[in-house]
Amino acid sequence: xxxxxxxxxxxxxxxxxxxxxxxxxxxxxxxxxxxxxxxxxxxxxxxxxxxxxxxxxxxxxxxxxxxxxxxxxxxxxxxxxxxxxxxxxxxxxxxxxxxxxxxxxxxxxxxxxxxxxxxxxxxxxxxxxxxxxxxxxxxxxxxxxxxxxxxxxxxxxxxxxxxxxxxxxxxxxxxxxxxxxxxxxxxxxxxxxxxxxxxxxxxxxxxxxxxxx
Amino acid sequence: xxxxxxxxxxxxxxxxxxxxxxxxxxxxxxxxxxxxxxxxxxxxxxxxxxxxxxxxxxxxxxxxxxxxxxxxxxxxxxxxxxxxxxxxxxxxxxxxxxxxxxxxxxxxxxxxxxxxxxxxxxxxxxxxxxxxxxxxxxxxxxxxxxxxxxxxxxxxxxxxxxxxxxxxxxxxxxxxxxxxxxxxxxxxxxxxxxxxxxxxxxxxxxxxxxxxx
Numbered sequence: 151x152x153x154x155x156x157x158x159x160x161x162x163x164x165x166x167x168x169x170x171x172x173x174x175x176x177x178x179x180x181x182x183x184x185x186x187x188x189x190x191x192x193x194x195x196x197x198x199x200x201x202x203x204x205x206x207x208x209x210x211x212x213x214x215x216x217x218x219x220x221x222x223x224x225x226x227x228x229x230x231x232x233x234x235x236x237x238x239x240x241x242x243x244x245x246x247x248x249x250x251x252x253x254x255x256x257x258x259x260x261x262x263x264x265x266x267x268x269x270x271x272x273x274x275x276x277x278x279x280x281x282x283x284x285x286x287x288x289x290x291x292x293x294x295x296x297x298x299x300x301x302x303x304x305x306x307x308x309x310x311x312x313x314x315x316x317x318x319x320x321x322x323x324x325x326x327x328x329x330x331x332x333x334x335x336x337x338x339x340x341x342x343x344x345x346x347x348x349x350x351x352x353x354x355x356x357x358x359x360x361x362x363x
Numbered sequence: 364x365x366x367x368x369x370x371x372x373x374x375x376x377x378x379x380x381x382x383x384x385x386x387x388x389x390x391x392x393x394x395x396x397x398x399x400x401x402x403x404x405x406x407x408x409x410x411x412x413x414x415x416x417x418x419x420x421x422x423x424x425x426x427x428x429x430x431x432x433x434x435x436x437x438x439x440x441x442x443x444x445x446x447x448x449x450x451x452x453x454x455x456x457x458x459x460x461x462x463x464x465x466x467x468x469x470x471x472x473x474x475x476x477x478x479x480x481x482x483x484x485x486x487x488x489x490x491x492x493x494x495x496x497x498x499x500x501x502x503x504x505x506x507x508x509x510x511x512x513x514x515x516x517x518x519x520x521x522x523x524x525x526x527x528x529x530x531x532x533x534x535x536x537x538x539x540x541x542x543x544x545x546x547x548x549x550x551x552x553x554x555x556x557x558x559x560x561x562x563x564x565x566x567x568x569x570x571x572x573x574x575x576x
Contacts, residue, residue, distance in 0.1 A: 205466075224464070256472070299418035
């Protein structure tokens with residue numbers, strides 16, 4: 151069985167590890183599964199061959215024998231379900247770890263995506279400078295709640311799980327904004343994630359965009 | 364085993380079925396599982412008893428014996444995993460149905476949430492009127508892709524699944540905006556969801572806010 155994932159041919163963040171293939175690579179590294187990479191250009195992502203794999207024209211996708219998946223959350227869940235290391239065996243602990251996967255992408259990430267949308271889709275608009283503090287306050291509201299729940303624990307619910315992998319990946323998007331550093335417990339939590347050997351391997355394996363111009 | 368879910372004491376939408384407990388009720392109805400309801404007031408949602416169940420102070424939550432979950436996506440997945448009717452048995456078809464659950468909440472819903480945030484959190488701001496068309500265009504971009512993938516099929520991948528339940532629930536948030544009607548295939552898809560007896564029972568069972576004032 152060969153696993154193939156797609157990634158950006160030229161990572162728009164120049165190798166900061168924020169594209170969603172990094173999450174999937176991290177999960178594969180935690181699970182000890184080798185994989186092959188197929189880089190896709192921005193043009194090819196909107197063409198029918200890739201749209202057949204990913205209806206929203208994004209990366210990553212996941213192929214394994216006759217199974218093709220998209221959506222990093224679904225791919226990570228698939229990896230976690232089929233290999234040890236990402237979900238606890240106890241049924242209740244497993245359900246709670248899955249809950250954190252969903253919380254990461256449906257409660258925490260949408261507020262963070264607003265920050266990115268403001269910068270990239272509305273960066274030239276006259277209102278954006280005034281909106282950014284409002285968006286950042288909405289992010290702080292969620293991070294306050296998350297930090298209160300995490301408390302002094304290493305991970306969100308017992309041992310490291312796919313829930314932590316998703317939450318750390320989502321929070322990493324905030325690093326450049328400086329907001330993460332306002333929450334020392336969350337900053338330390340993210341640092342624990344980054345210190346994992348599997349994360350380090352995933353980060354190192356990213357395709358770094360060659361310098362242009 | 365008794366299942367207990369929480370919902371708004373007074374639904375902010377006055378019974379339109381857009382609060383996230385409707386998704387969970389729908390899943391429980393599809394699975395033929397009875398449940399008890401515990402309505403929670405806005406004040407109590409931010410108090411420690413409820414925050415112990417839901418760290419982000421929201422509804423719904425799910426309790427069953429010694430298991431407590433939050434996040435509608437995770438709850439629906441838990442129901443789908445333990446009862447027939449929401450996920451196919453074939454492993455590959457099951458993984459694809461789960462993919463649509465994640466696509467609904469991580470790719471389609473965030474753009475729709477921006478519309479709600481603009482109205483409810485920034486409704487009084489001078490830029491909101493000018494921003495709304497930009498947000499709506501971002502929603503249309505995703506709906507175009509989704510409509511192309513759905514094509515003339517009844518459901519996103521074979522038989523109705525938890526992926527359709529999530530996607531229909533997400534798209535329902537758009538009805539009042541009129542955007543859904545611009546995509547006849549998606550409007551018909553949502554109508555097929557609403558026509559299911561389980562959806563009708565879930566909708567009817569919502570707590571409707573009593574008239575105020």
